Amino acid sequence: MTTTVEQRKDFTGDFDTHPMEGAWAGEAIFFLTIESLPQAGTVLNVRVQISADGVNWMDEGTAFPALGEVGHYFVKVRHFGGWLRLKGRVQQRSEAEDESAAAVPATANLSIHLALKA
Amino acid sequence: MERTLAYDGELAKFQPLGHILCYDDFDRGPCGWLNLMPNYTLENLGVRDSIVEKTQWGPIMLSSATFRFPGTHGSMNGTYSLKLATRPVAAPYLQPPAPGSISHAIKRMTTHRKPGLLQFETWYAYTPEQDRWGLSEKDIRAFGICFDLQDAESRSFVGLRYLNSVNGEMKKQWQYMSASDVSDEEWAYGTSGDWCKRGIDPIWYGRRYDDGSTDGFQFVPDGRQELCYNESDDKINWIYLRLLYDMEKKEYVEFQSRDRVFDLRGLSPGGSPPYARIEGLLNPVIWVETDTDRRAFLFVDSVVISMA
Numbered sequence: 001m002t003t004t005v006e007q008r009k010d011f012t013g014d015f016d017t018h019p020m021e022g023a024w025a026g027e028a029i030f031f032l033t034i035e036s037l038p039q040a041g042t043v044l045n046v047r048v049q050i051s052a053d054g055v056n057w058m059d060e061g062t063a064f065p066a067l068g069e070v071g072h073y074f075v076k077v078r079h080f081g082g083w084l085r086l087k088g089r090v091q092q093r094s095e096a097e098d099e100s101a102a103a104v105p106a107t108a109n110l111s112i113h114l115a116l117k118a
Numbered sequence: 119m120e121r122t123l124a125y126d127g128e129l130a131k132f133q134p135l136g137h138i139l140c141y142d143d144f145d146r147g148p149c150g151w152l153n154l155m156p157n158y159t160l161e162n163l164g165v166r167d168s169i170v171e172k173t174q175w176g177p178i179m180l181s182s183a184t185f186r187f188p189g190t191h192g193s194m195n196g197t198y199s200l201k202l203a204t205r206p207v208a209a210p211y212l213q214p215p216a217p218g219s220i221s222h223a224i225k226r227m228t229t230h231r232k233p234g235l236l237q238f239e240t241w242y243a244y245t246p247e248q249d250r251w252g253l254s255e256k257d258i259r260a261f262g263i264c265f266d267l268q269d270a271e272s273r274s275f276v277g278l279r280y281l282n283s284v285n286g287e288m289k290k291q292w293q294y295m296s297a298s299d300v301s302d303e304e305w306a307y308g309t310s311g312d313w314c315k316r317g318i319d320p321i322w323y324g325r326r327y328d329d330g331s332t333d334g335f336q337f338v339p340d341g342r343q344e345l346c347y348n349e350s351d352d353k354i355n356w357i358y359l360r361l362l363y364d365m366e367k368k369e370y371v372e373f374q375s376r377d378r379v380f381d382l383r384g385l386s387p388g389g390s391p392p393y394a395r396i397e398g399l400l401n402p403v404i405w406v407e408t409d410t411d412r413r414a415f416l417f418v419d420s421v422v423i424s425m426a
Contacts, residue, residue: 001148003177004155018205019247019413023182023190024198053186055249082184 001025006112008035012105016087017112019054023082025116030086032064032073033111039092042106043068046088048075054083068093086112128195128420132239133360135426137231139400143420144180145196151421153177154222154403169309170214170322176204176221176413183417185248185352193419194241194356200418204408206247208259211284212326214307215407219259220321222405223418228398229269233365235426236276238263238402240418243354245347247413255347256283259409261416262321263361264295268399272389275320275334276363278373280345283409284330291330292341292380294370295320297388298333305333317390321405338380345376356419363387 005018022028032046047063062075077084090108129141142149156165156172165173181201183191193199205218246257264277277295282288297305297317305323306312314323320334331337346355362371368389370382402423406416 001180003179004153005177007173009174018177018203020177021179021181021184021201023184024180053184053248055186055247082182 001117002113002115004111005114006110008109008111010107010109011088011090012107013091014089016049016057017085019051019083019085020114021054021082022080022084022114022116025118026078027117028077028080028084029115030075030077030084031113031115032067032086034067034070034073035109035111037068037070037108039106041068041093042090042108043093044088044090044108046086048077048080049085049087050080051083051085052081057085057087059087084114129422131194131241131358132422134239134422134424135235135237137425139227139423139425140225141420141422142225143195144200144418145193145198148178148180148200150225151178151200151223151404152225154224154405166313168312168314169307171217172322174205174217176202176218178202178221178223181417183243183354188352191354193417195419199243202404202406202416202418203247204406204414206408206412208408208410211259211330211409212328215322220405220407221414221416222321222403224401224403227400227402227423229400231425233269235371236265236363236365237360237422237424238265239358239360239422239424240404241356241358241420242404243356243417243419244406245351245354245415246408247415248351249412252351253349254351254412256286256288257408257410257412258282258414259284259407261406262404263359264321264403265363266399266401266403267365268392268396270397271392273318273392273396273399274368274387274389275317276361276370276387277320277403278359278361279335280375281330281335286409289330290342290344292338292343292373292375293331293335294338294382294385295334295387296336296385297324297390300324300333315390317388318393321403338382341380343375343378354417
């Protein structure tokens with residue numbers, strides 16, 4: 001069962017995706033499409049999170065590599081309990097390399113699919 | 119020919135008409151129900167401009183109805199229900215729905231019998247996301263069920279909406295779908311050029327009014343009813359709802375919520391000129407609307423669509 005969790009949505013700064021229940025499934029793939037990156041030098045860090053209740057979240061351990069190009073990407077997850085979401089940050093590359101650098105608003109337009117299978 | 123059917127025991131909680139089109143228990147999977155989306159027909163799968171943003175509705179999922187301390191509710195006869203979940207955003211009631219403030223599930227079918235009685239039954243429950251303390255009944259704006267129907271003459275939206283709360287004020291009143299005599303522009307919140315026609319998609323279109331009515335929903339006479347919200351946001355109770363419609367007369371017959379039957383005879387949903395390429399359309403739809411900046415959940419245990 002595949003669900004479009006986020007559709008061509010602009011994300012800025014820290015973000016998390018719509019909480020999805022998947023207790024019935026044994027395996028999951030998050031497909032992440034970077035539809036556009038309007039500003040040069042934008043970098044995206046995204047990781048998988050799990051939850052017992054859909055409200056309190058913790059890192060599962062799986063993460064995408066740092067992404068800076070338009071394209072299609074995925075990560076696989078197993079043994080995740082009942083809930084899944086992605087947690088991410090969109091920022092300028094200079095900001096990523098130097099935490100003290102002045103924050104420059106960066107935006108990523110993303111689509112995210114979750115494919116679940118028993 | 120008289121047929122004798124041995125029903126699945128779990129169907130005993132329904133009152134189906136003689137011909138069952140579908141019995142969808144979401145313990146078996148999505149059963150053909152999916153997110154309601156716009157038409158992706160423009161370049162790069164784009165959609166047409168509209169006063170209502172239709173690409174951001176909250177996605178559906180198979181749910182075990184699990185909460186922080188109660189743990190897993192499961193469903194009425196198993197573990198999984200179909201959960202509709204809005205995004206945590208809402209516009210004031212009089213404005214067009216905010217992107218993501220509604221979540222819908224739709225099943226796409228077509229008619230295969232002569233027009234007769236058509237019935238929608240479901241067992242459902244509702245609550246907001248328990249992301250804060252308190253009792254949050256007022257944060258659910260509304261939920262409903264409907265059919266999107268089209269024959270050779272017209273397209274009709276036939277449905278019910280439980281208006282629970284308007285801008286935080288409890289209403290608890292049932293409404294039925296029936297479009298007011300307004301122009302297409304008025305139907306689209308005073309904008310011109312929207313593709314939508316009067317009477318189509320009243321879940322989103324049709325101006326809203328302070329009393330909770332809209333140009334697409336009329337109040338059911340004596341239609342106030344208490345439902346079982348329960349005493350805490352993490353407790354859900356399964357509730358029965360049944361809508362009976364006469365496709366031949368194009369009139370409502372009645373609906374049942376919990377143990378109360380509401381007479382709707384003589385009331386018409388109205389009709390709009392048919393759209394291209396959808397003759398025979400028979401699409402049941404379920405939806406939930408949030409009233410504030412938090413996710414509203416509608417859990418659907420099961421659905422039976424039947425005809426006679």
